[in-house]
Amino acid sequence: MENDSKSNYLSGILRPERRERRHLIDILQDIQAAEGYLSRAAMLEVSKFLDMPGSTVWGVATFYNQFRFTPPGRKPVKVCLGTACHLAGGQLVLEATARELAIEIGGTTEDREFSLERVACIGCCALAPVLTIGEEVHPRMTPPAVEEAFVNIKAAAPGAPGTESQP
Numbered sequence: 001m002e003n004d005s006k007s008n009y010l011s012g013i014l015r016p017e018r019r020e021r022r023h024l025i026d027i028l029q030d031i032q033a034a035e036g037y038l039s040r041a042a043m044l045e046v047s048k049f050l051d052m053p054g055s056t057v058w059g060v061a062t063f064y065n066q067f068r069f070t071p072p073g074r075k076p077v078k079v080c081l082g083t084a085c086h087l088a089g090g091q092l093v094l095e096a097t098a099r100e101l102a103i104e105i106g107g108t109t110e111d112r113e114f115s116l117e118r119v120a121c122i123g124c125c126a127l128a129p130v131l132t133i134g135e136e137v138h139p140r141m142t143p144p145a146v147e148e149a150f151v152n153i154k155a156a157a158p159g160a161p162g163t164e165s166q167p
């Protein structure tokens, strides 16, 4: 069933008129939009479709930091590094968030609750630096505020890093 829906969405993306290498990035973007990341299986399909070595598809995909290769968490965490957020300390917020979740940028926690990515401007520069956790926007973040922001969220997500599981 899952394979059926996967091949359905892929057949909508790997359309005959796109069977040229110049469409590779567009295809990868569409797959990520549909699946949330670029799975190995999907990249192999792209490789066959465009008649390119899998290593070339992988090389192109990893060249761009817009692509992720692990499934996103249920609550994607995004740290803005657009100009306003960057100038207001976004990089420190990003590093604090990575430490808090104990994952790297582009990674997903083991329980698949959170994933972490950096993004460009999300349109609320007056609140810089900004972090989003799922749909929630957290304004004017600092490294200590990152820890605080996760306290309640982790309490509602047993098993997340830093939480104790009840016997």
Ligand code: FES
Pocket (backbone or CB within 6 Å): 080, 081, 082, 083, 084, 085, 086, 120, 121, 122, 123, 124, 125, 126, 128, 129, 130
């Ligand atoms: S630069 Fe971060 S919201 Fe605009």
